[in-house]
Amino acid sequence: MHRHLRLVRKGDFERVYKQGTRARGGALLVVAAPNALPHPRLGLSVGRSIWKEAVRRNRIRRVFREAFRLEQHSLPSGFDLILIPARPKLDPVLAEVRSELVQLARKAASAKPRPRKP
RNA sequence: GGAGAGGCCGGGGCAGCCGCUCGCCCUUCAGGGCGGGAGGAAAGUCCGGACUCCACGGGUCAGGGUGGUUGCCAACGGCAACCGGCCGCGAGGUCAGGGAAAGUGCCACAGAAAUCAAACCGCCGCCGGCCCGACGAGGGUCGGCGGCAAGGGUGACACGGUGCGGGACGAGCGCACCGCGGUGACGGCGACGCCACCGGCACGGCACACCCCACCCGGAGAAAGACCAAAUCGGGACGGCCCAUGGCGACGACCCGCGUCGCGCCGUCCGGGUAGGUCGUUCGAGGCCGCAGGCGACUGCGGCCCCAGAGAAAUGGCUGCCGUCUUCCCUUGGGAAGGCACAGAAUCCGGCUUACAAGGCCUCUCCUGUC
RNA sequence: GCCAGAGUAGCACAACGGUAGUGCACCGCUUUCGUAAAGCGGGGGUUACGGGUUCGAAUCCCGUCUCUGGCU
Numbered sequence: 062m063h064r065h066l067r068l069v070r071k072g073d074f075e076r077v078y079k080q081g082t083r084a085r086g087g088a089l090l091v092v093a094a095p096n097a098l099p100h101p102r103l104g105l106s107v108g109r110s111i112w113k114e115a116v117r118r119n120r121i122r123r124v125f126r127e128a129f130r131l132e133q134h135s136l137p138s139g140f141d142l143i144l145i146p147a148r149p150k151l152d153p154v155l156a157e158v159r160s161e162l163v164q165l166a167r168k169a170a171s172a173k174p175r176p177r178k179p
Numbered sequence: 180g181g182a183g184a185g186g187c188c189g190g191g192g193c194a195g196c197c198g199c200u201c202g203c204c205c206u207u208c209a210g211g212g213c214g215g216g217a218g219g220a221a222a223g224u225c226c227g228g229a230c231u232c233c234a235c236g237g238g239u240c241a242g243g244g245u246g247g248u249u250g251c252c253a254a255c256g257g258c259a260a261c262c263g264g265c266c267g268c269g270a271g272g273u274c275a276g277g278g279a280a281a282g283u284g285c286c287a288c289a290g291a292a293a294u295c296a297a298a299c300c301g302c303c304g305c306c307g308g309c310c311c312g313a314c315g316a317g318g319g320u321c322g323g324c325g326g327c328a329a330g331g332g333u334g335a336c337a338c339g340g341u342g343c344g345g346g347a348c349g350a351g352c353g354c355a356c357c358g359c360g361g362u363g364a365c366g367g368c369g370a371c372g373c374c375a376c377c378g379g380c381a382c383g384g385c386a387c388a389c390c391c392c393a394c395c396c397g398g399a400g401a402a403a404g405a406c407c408a409a410a411u412c413g414g415g416a417c418g419g420c421c422c423a424u425g426g427c428g429a430c431g432a433c434c435c436g437c438g439u440c441g442c443g444c445c446g447u448c449c450g451g452g453u454a455g456g457u458c459g460u461u462c463g464a465g466g467c468c469g470c471a472g473g474c475g476a477c478u479g480c481g482g483c484c485c486c487a488g489a490g491a492a493a494u495g496g497c498u499g500c501c502g503u504c505u506u507c508c509c510u511u512g513g514g515a516a517g518g519c520a521c522a523g524a525a526u527c528c529g530g531c532u533u534a535c536a537a538g539g540c541c542u543c544u545c546c547u548g549u550c
Numbered sequence: 551g552c553c554a555g556a557g558u559a560g561c562a563c564a565a566c567g568g569u570a571g572u573g574c575a576c577c578g579c580u581u582u583c584g585u586a587a588a589g590c591g592g593g594g595g596u597u598a599c600g601g602g603u604u605c606g607a608a609u610c611c612c613g614u615c616u617c618u619g620g621c622u
Contacts, residue, residue: 070455105491115222115522115523116521116522120495123494126198130198131198131496
């Protein structure tokens with residue numbers, strides 16, 4: 062996907078974590094924050110605690126990215142979305158991730174921003 | 180046919196659609212076309228280098244590493260060939276494999292004794308007492324003196340082992356063979372091998388205990404480092420304004436007055452530097468093929484090829500057909516379901532180590548059977 | 551990317567190269583009307599794993615795995 066659809070800067074991640082709203086499902090944890098752009102942007106965070114092997118973490122990133130690519134027009138526009146695996150040892154299935162992504166992104170986007178403790 | 184030893188290959192294949200990333204080209208700046216796009220271990224980070232920056236006059240010491248020999252290599256703790264010990268009938272495997280007469284230390288328990296030797300049970304001789312016999316010969320027993328280290332027993336290990344002779348019993352006391360040590364000749368670049376002679380035998384083990392000897396080693400690491408450079412902050416230079424005729428400081432030798440400059444504001448420029456960006460960044464001790472040299476590791480020459488370069492980090496998703504394995508079903512023959520490892524580049528090379536499904540190949544050894 | 555440290559009974563920890571122990575926990579007994587505490591007795595270990603040195607290894611050496619921590 063194009064570079065402008067991705068979340069790149071360290072500052073962007075910190076802004077979303079600080080101001081964003083969260084929604085959790087069986088496979089995904091979505092953090093959403095408005096970005097003043099006419100399209101959504103994607104950020105990924107897959108740490109070593111999910112899988113020890115790099116291959117498996119790459120697999121999760123690729124499935125998440127593919128789900129975002131296929132559903133980007135069904136997502137609420139003007140939001141930055143950070144996708145985090147909801148639990149360790151996740152073996153992602155594309156169809157489930159797609160439907161859950163749309164559902165959780167809409168839920169998070171409509172929720173009221175709630176200031177989190179630093 | 181069975182049981183083994185050593186080494187190697189492999190890492191599913193072909194298409195279609197939708198995507199990602201890099202390079203080149205076209206472009207109406209929307210995009211389009213063509214080509215490249217994970218590994219043998221990319222892994223662990225255990226060694227060695229290249230490349231950067233820092234430090235640096237030399238030597239010694241300290242600290243760390245290596246440890247049969249000769250070679251290969253940019254270098255190595257890697258590799259090759261050879262030597263020696265141990266294991267295996269063998270093919271082969273394995274070994275940090277220098278020094279224990281430079282010094283220090285340790286060797287528990289058991290045992291008499293664990294290393295300048297020593298003697299528990301013992302064996303033998305002499306002397307004396309007692310007993311049997313007869314007061315003798317001979318024998319038994321107790322004590323003393325002396326000789327011995329063969330046998331028993333302890334142990335992981337006990338001044339070498341086996342045999343013969345010898346002797347009161349014994350003992351390298353003598354001899355033969357083996358082992359050990361020394362000297363010399365010969366072969367080999369060398370580790371070492373082999374032969375002869377001499378010595379009757381002493382020098383237990385542990386340096387993967389400290390240590391000694393020989394050789395090697397400066398430190399940090401691409402988040403190294405170089406360049407460009409917003410916003411903000413403060414620094415410097417120049418110009419202008421303001422001087423409330425005030426405040427502080429400097430200068431005009433000193434005091435008073437007075438004057439000039441600066442501290443203030445604005446503008447321009449300069450250098451430092453953060454976010455961010457660019458380079459380093461992929462052509463290299465590079466692959467493949469052939470010829471030549473070498474037992475080999477490897478080297479030389481010639482030809483051909485360009486083979487990932489991301490950066491909150493690309494190499495993906497879906498589908499069809501074929502291959503292969505397992506299970507099940509009807510049983511010429513097919514069908515269905517499920518599976519097809521270990522694992523993901525981050526500056527780059529040379530090794531080592533570890534992980535790895537199914538399958539396949541080469542060489543060699545031993546046993547058995549048949550011709 | 552780079553670099554340290556640790557691994558011993560269910561838990562927390564000991565152990566000059568010479569029979570692996572201590573406390574808590576567990577089981578049984580004593581004590582009590584009963585329980586707790588206390589006392590006595592007992593079980594429980596491939597010393598993370600695989601090799602090597604040594605007569606002998608938790609300890610020394612090499613490799614592997616796991617965990618923890620640090621720098622950036």
